[in-house]
Amino acid sequence: DVKVTQSSRYLVKRTGEKVFLECVQDMDHENMFWYRQDPGLGLRLIYFSYDVKMKEKGDIPEGYSVSREKKERFSLILESASTNQTSMYLCAAGQVTGVRGNTIYFGEGSWLTVV
Amino acid sequence: QKEVEQNSGPLSVPEGAIASLNCTYSDRGSQSFFWYRQYSGKSPELIMFIYSNGDKEDGRFTAQLNKASQYVSLLIRDSQPSDSATYLCAGILHGNNRLAFGKGNQVVVIP
Numbered sequence: 355d356v357k358v359t360q361s362s363r364y365l366v367k368r369t370g371e372k373v374f375l376e377c378v379q380d381m382d383h384e385n386m387f388w389y390r391q392d393p394g395l396g397l398r399l400i401y402f403s404y405d406v407k408m409k410e411k412g413d414i415p416e417g418y419s420v421s422r423e424k425k426e427r428f429s430l431i432l433e434s435a436s437t438n439q440t441s442m443y444l445c446a447a448g449q450v451t452g453v454r455g456n457t458i459y460f461g462e463g464s465w466l467t468v469v
Numbered sequence: 470q471k472e473v474e475q476n477s478g479p480l481s482v483p484e485g486a487i488a489s490l491n492c493t494y495s496d497r498g499s500q501s502f503f504w505y506r507q508y509s510g511k512s513p514e515l516i517m518f519i520y521s522n523g524d525k526e527d528g529r530f531t532a533q534l535n536k537a538s539q540y541v542s543l544l545i546r547d548s549q550p551s552d553s554a555t556y557l558c559a560g561i562l563h564g565n566n567r568l569a570f571g572k573g574n575q576v577v578v579i580p
Contacts, residue, residue, distance in 0.1 A: 394572075410567070456518045463511075
């Protein structure tokens with residue numbers, strides 16, 4: 355199975371701080387995703403990437419940016435954290451273009467509180 | 470219409486019964502679908518992936534895909550209390566690599 359590691363599990367940041375959330379996968383998969391999950395709203399896609407240095411906006415990209423300099427690493431950046439960005443952030447990685455054996459796995463999540 | 474929809478409310482099933490979950494999607498060209506299980510406070514775990522029309526079985530789980538009607542379903546046979554969780558349906562939208570999720574259905578298995 356693909357292992358997806360989110361290095362920061364619990365963070366508390368102040369309003370206005372720049373926040374980096376890191377995600378690393380241990381397989382050679384092209385596709386990586388960042389979601390946030392809030393009660394009653396489900397998983398909402400922030401950004402995704404299908405190759406190194408490639409990125410696509412998801413449903414809620416405002417206030418976020420991403421970086422994918424290496425295939426295995428996909429970083430989510432909160433340029434200036436705000437309290438409404440308090441959430442659980444989930445990174446996923448996997449294969450989506452194959453006819454068989456498509457797999458997408460999630461990391462354990464990063465709980466961010468902005469105060 | 471949302472890309473992937475799960476409209477049913479919480480589902481309570483007695484232990485040993487079959488739990489049935491449904492999901493519809495709006496993009497007729499979508500081809501790949503996933504079911505995830507998520508326990509409270511945890512990240513989603515992949516249960517199954519389905520691509521072809523028809524049924525796919527893995528242990529107590531069966532996924533069904535009907536492309537003509539644009540729905541995906543998940544059956545959980547012999548439900549166990551450990552199956553109590555939220556189940557998420559997701560699909561890869563046609564033409565890109567975007568993975569869209571439904572809001573999920575909570576399943577409670579009553580001993």
